[in-house]
Amino acid sequence: MRRAPSTPPDLPGYRSLQLLGSGGFADVFLYEQRLPRRKVAVKVLLTEELGRDTRAQFVAEANLMAQLSAHPFIVTIFHADVSADGRPYFVMEYCSGPSLAERYKRERFAVEDALRTGIRLAGAVATAHAAGILHRDIKPANVLTNDYGWPALTDFGISSNLEGELPVHTVTSPADASATGSGQSAVGMSVPWSPPEMFEDDPRPNQRSDVFSLAATVHTLLAGRTPFEIPGRPNGSLDLIGRIERGAITPIDRPDVPRSLTAVLAKGMATRRDDRYPSAIEFARALQRVELELGYAPTGIEVPNLATERVTTDDAAVDDADATRARAVRTVDAQPRPAASAGDDATAARTPRTVEAQPTPDEGTVLRGASPRMSAPDVASVDATVVRAGRSASAPVDATQVRPRDGGPAASDTATATRTARPERSRVGTLVAVAAGAVVVAAIGIAVALSGTLQQGSPDPTAAPTDQDAILAATVPAPVVEDGVRSADGVSVSFPVSHPSAEDGDRYRWHRADGSGSTEVAEGPAIVVAGVGSGERVCIEVQVQRGSKTSEPVTGCTP
Structure with missing residues (x-):
């Protein structure tokens, strides 16, 4: 006999x-909330259930739902409190549509709808587990x-912490719970969707237990009855428990449900x-493959981004560090820098070299600022202007950096870079002098380079790529594409x-070999080609694809 409902409490603002x-x-x-105006559902604990354990369980449910309320497929909780007559309550999102129980009893779910819902x-379940x-x-x-x-998803009233102590016995009603005498709170459950471990004397459910109930729920939506229920046979709790423990699932009698879904x-x-x-998550991915x-x-799998908090914290630390230090302005070269050769690391520090320069009348012109001359490590930390000039010395160059031209002999490497700090004052005359000096230096550099090229010769700039280039190009492994398998209706082909x-x-970029259609991206473990004609070879x-790199293409076909 069903009990009479309680009287709704008088709640301020509702x-x-x-x-x-x-x-x-x-x-x-x-209830209707006055500000902001909206309809809400209010769960109110019964007066006769105001024991310490029940009250604690009620508060725990509110706290658990509050942790998960941001998920789009978990009922949102807005507020929790105690009414004037002493009954705890919490205010949550009002879902105006029917429950899945009402829907499956009224009509069978389409396969696409059941997959999407599952x-x-x-x-939502993975978010709770996380x-x-x-x-x-x-x-x-x-x-x-x-x-x-x-x-x-709602009703976290009997949920528990993954690391917490679990009850020693599982029962089906509050009355039975009080009769256990175990000294611990008993847990209610719903037999038709419960895994076999929940019927043990000492049940120890884990994440896979929730996966069982989730799969049983999807099965129910498709079959229009619970997974272990047999039409025309006794289907009491003891009957169902025996079938669940034996794994005797009643088949889904629907021709539109593929065997792959039944297997999942x-x-x-x-x-x-x-x-x-x-x-x-793995269960959801299996449904995605179907x-x-x-x-x-x-259908997308909505799960929390567990790395967001860490990344945000790291970014904030970087920003704080930037805010407390002066940033050096990048060095600007007075003339174009020659391209680095295949074997030369453009980012490596270059040590001074001894050069055999072409004879010149005197030392190359070097423009110096008001600040004292600085060595390369010191200059790197300030804003500096680089002016390159030719040198005629055949001895090691002191406090300069000599950058050889790509592929050219040592005799042509006459350009040097002397770094100096920028003068503090700004004058028009100084700017004009710097500009003129840059033009002169550029002309000297070009003349010396041409002279070295004519006298010494230079290698072909279109030389074949080195072995190092070939190794870098082969860093992404090629895929393994198995023979295509046609679907039962013959309108699509699946390539593992x-x-x-x-x-x-990693992703798989693919397109049809005959050029029809566009290039698409798939995550695997199978690529499905739709719109296939009867008997057509595909x-x-x-x-x-790994970041900006791709592997060599591999072709796969139907037998």
Whole structure:
């Protein structure tokens, strides 16, 4: 016999509208919030359930939901408090649509809709797991539908911390819970969607337990009944528990449900925990592969960006460091710098060299500022102007840097760079002198370079790439593309792909070998080509993309 609902409490700033539902510990009412004006759902703990354990459990549920409220597929909690008559309550998002339990009893879900819903819920469950929270009661009745038609996971009333102590016995009602006498809070559960480990005397659920309930929920949406329910046979709790422990899943009697989807759900509901998907994310990815097989656009997996806080902190530290130090202005060369050769590291520090320069009348002109001459390490920390001049000395050059031309002999390396600090004062005459000096130095440098080239010769600038270049070009491994497999309806082909030494962020760029269609990007482990004609032979070219680099293309075809 169902109990009578409680009376909605008088809450400041809210107006009671109607009862939404009743549970074992609480009632849920529809209220209208005055500011901002909106409809909200208010969960109120029953007066007869105001024991210490129940109150603590109620507060824990509010805190857990608050941690996860930012997720688009978890019901948002707005506020929690105690009413004037002493009943704890919390205010949460009002989901106006029916629950999944109401929907599957009324109509069967389309395969595409069930896949999309399963992936979205898997993202919500993975988010809870990332926060260290097990839901432990995932079922269609605990998934509401918001105003956008999206699923919204709710009822974290029996959830627990992944690292926390778990109860020693599992029961199905508050009355049974009080009769356990175990000294610990008993946990309610919903038998048709519960994994076999929850029926043990000492249940120890983990993330794979939630994966079981998640797979059982998706199965229910497709079958229109619970996974272990047999039409026309007894389906009481003991009957269902026996079938769950044996792994006797009732097949889905629908021709439009592919065998690949049935296999994914069966693995998610495996009797042994180790045989299930290790996480909700892996279960979601398996559903995504079925979407691709059927030619549907893959549904995104909404999970938190766990690296955001660390990156933000690091960026803030860098910004603070920048704000407390003076930044040196980059050095500007007075004439173009020759391109570095293939074997020359353009970023390496160059040591002074002995040069055999072409004879010149006297020392090259060097423009010096008002500041004293500085060595290269000192100059690097200030704003400096580099002016290059030729030198006729055949001895080691003191306090200068000689930059050889790419591929040219040592005799042509006559350009030197003397770095000086910029004068503090600014005069028109000085600027004119600097400009004139730059022109003269450039002319001297060009003349010396041409002279060295005519006398010494220079290698062909279009020389073949070195072995080092070839090694750099081959850093991305080529993919392995297996023969294409046609779908059951024959309108698409799936090519399994993989590659050795895979890294996070690797993608597969592919296009049809006959040139039809555009280049697309896939994450694997299969590339699905849609719109295939009956009996048509399909070939694709695939490359591994790693950042801005790509591998050599590999072709795969249908047999």
